[in-house]
Amino acid sequence: MSGPLAVRDVAGRIARDIPDGAYVNLGIGLPTLVADCVGEDKEVVYHSENGILGMGPAPAPGEEDPELINAGKQPVTLLPGGAFFHHTDAFLMMRGGHVDVTVLGAFQVSETGDLANWATDDATHPPAVGGAMDLAVGAKRVLVLTTHTTRSGEPKLLPRCTYPLTAAGVVDRVYTDLAVLDVTDSGFLVREMVAGLTREDLQGRTAAQLAFADDVAVLEPGQRE
């Protein structure tokens, strides 16, 4: 087995790092895949910026409540123990360090943990930021789920972001289709790599300088736990 992981496999890898009992906010889009991969042996409370704790899975077709949606505006459900609250309280939780883990997508991540995930240089569409900045500055642990490079092969892990920042110095760990990397005081530290990839290959697809842990593990295709 070798080569880049499918995004669902990366989500599965992230799921392994979500602790039992954690309060978790998953960013819009691909990060929501993580919830599908967290094993049933763990009880995780999902937070949504629009005032929900204890979000459950998508409702059965025909059971949707148009008011009960997640941050991505998709219908969700509420688990027993869940609660509703208003937006200002939802962001108090996010900004105030009450969310244990957030998983966010990224256009770029810098070696100092800067995150760029809300805007590119595209001026033809209006800018939109949503709750990304609040989550990025506030969550206790910020995990990034992204491809290692853009579709056209441009590196996303950089010495400095070139796109507008979401927040500076906030990313703790990056999970790509090729590797798991911690953001440390001395830059990116590779913890895991997919099988069949050399360190030189990985560095070649990364604009930032990489360091490698003593015990780099094989990044296994994710599985439902």
Add this chain to the structure above:
Amino acid sequence: MSGPLAVRDVAGRIARDIPDGAYVNLGIGLPTLVADCVGEDKEVVYHSENGILGMGPAPAPGEEDPELINAGKQPVTLLPGGAFFHHTDAFLMMRGGHVDVTVLGAFQVSETGDLANWATDDATHPPAVGGAMDLAVGAKRVLVLTTHTTRSGEPKLLPRCTYPLTAAGVVDRVYTDLAVLDVTDSGFLVREMVAGLTREDLQGRTAAQLAFADDVAVLEPGQRE
């Protein structure tokens, strides 16, 4: 009929100025007398700093709920339509201009509407401020209930307060046992006086310079409306 009014009569006079439908916060102590004097033709919603809207009268003996108290720590009741909320929201209401009228006691009021009602020069007791400052700066209309002079005859209406301020420039109207006075841009303006008192008498018991309305009315002993 003449001479100073009893405090209950002053409270009755204030009650006449509480509009139907008003949200009202009554300060600790004598101001709470006002609620007893508001006529039943008016529906007034009483707010308490400890998180109550729609406070009703004191409970019957034996019916007290030790948790359901007002700002003065006296047992109260809740009317239909009343609501409980937390302290921060209670003060959001007070500071944010949501309370229409507050009635506060005073040690001193200045001709510019400064209020001193929380501390004297007594250094033998610890200082205590409670919610007085928030109410004074935040209520839409600040009414003061006080005697015109101290027990020893010292004036309480002054060019400038000598006691520590609760807030500057906040008092709208003062109701004393001798007169009703508006705080205007040019100082105290007497609106009503008790019968049998001359303007000179009133000025003699007031350190601030008084102006008199064209139509100074007789301050009638308060009655239950």
Add this chain to the structure above:
Amino acid sequence: MIDKRVGSLADAVAGIEDGATVLVGGFGASGVPVELVHALLDQGTTDLTVVTNNAGSGETDVAALLRERRVRKIVCSYPRSAGSVWFEERWRAGEVELELVPQGTLSERMRAAAAGLGGFFTPTGADTRLAEGKEVRVIDGRRHVFEEPLPGDVALVRAARADRWGNLVYRTAARNFGPTMAAAAALTVVQVDEFVELGELDPEAIVTPGIFVDRVVRVGTA
């Protein structure tokens, strides 16, 4: 006698003036006071500053205000969605001003207005383009941006039930911006699905106490 119930949508929005800053509740399609916004549209009110999380979608509510050129400025966090065609068209043509605010800051700025505060320092947005021109202060070793209160002349809110005092409860995630906006405006107008008798709402569970509410109107549900 307090009775904040009004009999029609037209009465509910009566007196809202051209040039007003209007806080419009809702997140995506959840909790949007659609009928109130349409009543404002029908009334002809224009030159509005609209504060709302998204910038409308399709042809209804805020999108309709934009289509009909009633909006001078939008203050929001996320004006880009699949159906935000009218916002994009007006924005591209330079016909509507956009003030982009991080979502938590948007909500917190309205709360600051509701609470009578003069502003606050937040770490959100520090070191970003959205902090440009704003005061930055290092507090406890971290960069913070100063944000000003954001009051509304009017708030349009959707709730589930109200009594004649204007006490409100909401339904699931439709609560979103409602409680904060209701508290942050000089005139708060609420559409509800149902009126209940005074005393029917549990005092422990009232989400927006009537002190924040000026008018409530019942809108028939399908």
Add this chain to the structure above:
Amino acid sequence: MIDKRVGSLADAVAGIEDGATVLVGGFGASGVPVELVHALLDQGTTDLTVVTNNAGSGETDVAALLRERRVRKIVCSYPRSAGSVWFEERWRAGEVELELVPQGTLSERMRAAAAGLGGFFTPTGADTRLAEGKEVRVIDGRRHVFEEPLPGDVALVRAARADRWGNLVYRTAARNFGPTMAAAAALTVVQVDEFVELGELDPEAIVTPGIFVDRVVRVGTA
């Protein structure tokens, strides 16, 4: 599996360290977590900074902490009441430091800590003795005081009911400082009258979501 319930008052306060800043709920005698404070007393924890609206009365809770000389400093709004004998005694002797804070500012400072804000400007206290030494700024023509966030190492809170996730509801005006303090501390410990099953509390009516709560202990009611 999340289960924040602990079996004893001793377990509830275990690990609270000397020198901690402890937020203690309650207003007068309403909503005071008496048994938790006594457990802290029994545990011997000392050199505390106590943040609480009043400074205790009689011989129980905060008054007992003061009597036993466990309190280095009190941050409160109203330390003077008929029974605040121990506070007055310790204060007169210079044995306890007092930081007097207007009540709304006290609550708002804790909320700012809960919300991850760096501080705020408030008109409350401007032009008064309590603004001395503080930054003053004129905003919108009005003088405001800058106030800093006030976080707790620990919050001790009393609520009515909790489930195993730590979701809380309160009873009448005993709610007071509870929700704000619960959100403002690194470790939040709650005493309740009753445990309920997960899902039993109405999600529309939960006042303190469990995200703010670390430990809940049931205390027998008379």
